[in-house]
Amino acid sequence: xxNTLILAVETSCDETSIALVRNGKDVVAMxxxxxxxxxxxxxxxxxxxxxxxxxxxxxxxxxSLLQKSHxxxxxxxxxxxxxxxxxxxxxxxxxxxxxVIAFLYNKPLIKVNHMMGHIYANNIDNNLKFPLLAxxxxxxxxxxxxxxxDYEYNLLGATMDDAIGETFDKVARILDLPYPGGPNLEKxxxxxxxxxxxxxxxxxxxxxxxxxxxxxNVINLVHNFKQKGIEINKNDLxxxxxxxxxxxxxxxxxxxxxxxxxxxxxxxxxxxxxNYLREEVSKLADKYKVEFSVPRMLYCTDNAAMIGAAAYPLxxxxxxxxxxxxxxxxxxxxxx
Amino acid sequence: MYSLLIDTHDTKVSFVVxxxxxxxxxxxxxxxxxxxxxAMPNLVHILDKNDIDIGDxxxxxxxxxxxxxxxxxxxxxxxxxxxxxxxxxxxPINSLDLVAFSTEKIIxxxxxxxxxxxxxxxxxxxxxxxxSSLKYISRKEYEDTRYDTKYIDRNIVNYxxxxxxxxxxxxxxxxxxxxxxxxQIEAMK
Numbered sequence: 001x002x003n004t005l006i007l008a009v010e011t012s013c014d015e016t017s018i019a020l021v022r023n024g025k026d027v028v029a030m031x032x033x034x035x036x037x038x039x040x041x042x043x044x045x046x047x048x049x050x051x052x053x054x055x056x057x058x059x060x061x062x063x064s065l066l067q068k069s070h071x072x073x074x075x076x077x078x079x080x081x082x083x084x085x086x087x088x089x090x091x092x093x094x095x096x097x098x099x100v101i102a103f104l105y106n107k108p109l110i111k112v113n114h115m116m117g118h119i120y121a122n123n124i125d126n127n128l129k130f131p132l133l134a135x136x137x138x139x140x141x142x143x144x145x146x147x148x149x150d151y152e153y154n155l156l157g158a159t160m161d162d163a164i165g166e167t168f169d170k171v172a173r174i175l176d177l178p179y180p181g182g183p184n185l186e187k188x189x190x191x192x193x194x195x196x197x198x199x200x201x202x203x204x205x206x207x208x209x210x211x212x213x214x215x216x217n218v219i220n221l222v223h224n225f226k227q228k229g230i231e232i233n234k235n236d237l238x239x240x241x242x243x244x245x246x247x248x249x250x251x252x253x254x255x256x257x258x259x260x261x262x263x264x265x266x267x268x269x270x271x272x273x274x275n276y277l278r279e280e281v282s283k284l285a286d287k288y289k290v291e292f293s294v295p296r297m298l299y300c301t302d303n304a305a306m307i308g309a310a311a312y313p314l315x316x317x318x319x320x321x322x323x324x325x326x327x328x329x330x331x332x333x334x335x336x
Numbered sequence: 337m338y339s340l341l342i343d344t345h346d347t348k349v350s351f352v353v354x355x356x357x358x359x360x361x362x363x364x365x366x367x368x369x370x371x372x373x374x375a376m377p378n379l380v381h382i383l384d385k386n387d388i389d390i391g392d393x394x395x396x397x398x399x400x401x402x403x404x405x406x407x408x409x410x411x412x413x414x415x416x417x418x419x420x421x422x423x424x425x426x427x428p429i430n431s432l433d434l435v436a437f438s439t440e441k442i443i444x445x446x447x448x449x450x451x452x453x454x455x456x457x458x459x460x461x462x463x464x465x466x467x468s469s470l471k472y473i474s475r476k477e478y479e480d481t482r483y484d485t486k487y488i489d490r491n492i493v494n495y496x497x498x499x500x501x502x503x504x505x506x507x508x509x510x511x512x513x514x515x516x517x518x519x520q521i522e523a524m525k
Contacts, residue, residue: 046523048405052515055409059420059511073421089406092372093413099376100417104390324376 007076008308011094012086016057019304024312027305029069031061040179051089080311083111084329091328110311111322115334118268120310121295129263138269139165142209143334150313157207165271167211189242192235198244257288267294340393344411345403349374351382371410396426402456402518416513425507432458437501438494472519
């Protein structure tokens with residue numbers, strides 16, 4: 001079979017990343033330039049600053065990738081780029097950059113959904129096995145997706161309000177934790193006990209998710225305790241919150257696992273870096289005797305290799321080929 | 337010899353192709369802030385229309401602002417990527433230069449580009465912008481100071497003259513061609 005080499009570009013949040021991926025699996029080279037330290041000074045990602053830093057970094061990141069890989073751009077078969085969802089200003093930098101490369105080297109331009117990238121990150125070290133169930137968890141998404149083959153999917157459930165990652169970050173803020181909130185909250189939770197009573201988000205009759213109630217619950221609890229002058233044990237509150245937030249995901253995955261037999265259960269998206277969540281989903285997979293897959297850390301956080309992995313089946317199927325009028329979109333569902 | 341000027345700093349997307357420093361063709365489209373959809377297709381269009389291969393472009397000019405933050409980034413990313421990958425010289429020019437360079441000889445004085453709540457101003461002598469004089473002023477500050485300004489109308493841009501002045505500027509390493517924001521954003525204050 002012919003080797004397909006895809007140049008992939010990812011600029012949807014605060015990482016400028018470019019990768020060369022062969023056949024959707026072999027990561028020939030990848031560069032990730034993270035802006036995290038800069039955004040940490042502001043307590044969160046500042047979209048305008050992110051866009052500025054992508055613009056400054058993008059050609060340098062490419063140069064470094066090409067030097068490392070000894071690949072020449074005329075050897076590539078296609079250019080893949082994250083066009084949605086994410087921060088619009090950042091996405092636009094990657095999209096315009098990818099268009100220029102596609103144009104100069106006369107290669108197809110493939111638009112990739114960032115969240116599909118997170119799912120296909122599992123196809124780098126492992127293989128996707130259909131039918132599969134994918135739990136996509138990030139700062140903007142909480143979606144349960146069933147895939148029967150490459151890019152044939154059903155959305156089984158989604159958040160009705162806030163995303164899980166967003167809730168982790170907001171609760172971290174309430175607890176005065178530095179950016180990035182989610183990982184710092186997880187660190188506290190490790191040393192805490194689940195002892196604060198927080199209400200479960202929604203009932204088990206539906207497969208959709210809800211996090212805004214849980215978030216308000218934590219805010220109210222912290223306010224109440226402050227007013228009464230009762231000291232809050234941050235470790236315990238973090239552990240209690242994490243337990244309920246993760247339980248919401250576990251219960252909904254279980255509904256889907258009961259209804260149908262899957263070959264694989266996938267955890268994808270930025271929040272899949274959370275170890276407690278990984279462990280709980282892994283236990284559930286064991287219980288239902290379904291293979292559990294989660295990417296290694298490098299491919300869990302935003303990276304271009306996963307975009308190259310997701311672009312490969314699109315290239316083979318001639319899907320998502322984009323013209324130069326491609327625009328970026330800040331909000332779309334994983335399955336769009 | 338062909339030169340290409342890219343300008344996306346305001347509500348328009350503009351491409352100008354020069355042959356031996358004479359204007360060969362201009363595309364100037366009101367994009368309604370859909371620069372991303374408009375820019376690359378029109379770059380391809382102006383080249384095709386004039387039967388020019390992108391490899392035939394010998395040098396690039398790009399307007400780096402100040403202006404619309406997102407708008408200017410579109411043109412800058414396109415221009416710096418083209419120049420970098422083809423190893424061609426690139427010269428950034430600012431949005432005030434566009435006006436100041438539009439006369440045969442630069443008329444010394446204070447030039448001004450209007451913005452939503454204020455103005456970008458810069459002082460020019462006969463050689464161009466005086467170093468570090470480019471700044472943002474609020475509408476109130478403008479009224480209080482009574483700036484003696486010249487040419488604020490973008491419609492007077494004369495590309496035939498612009499290129500004569502712009503080609504004298506020093507080329508810049510494409511990696512270092514970045515937007516000129518001038519105005520600070522809230523979070524950075």
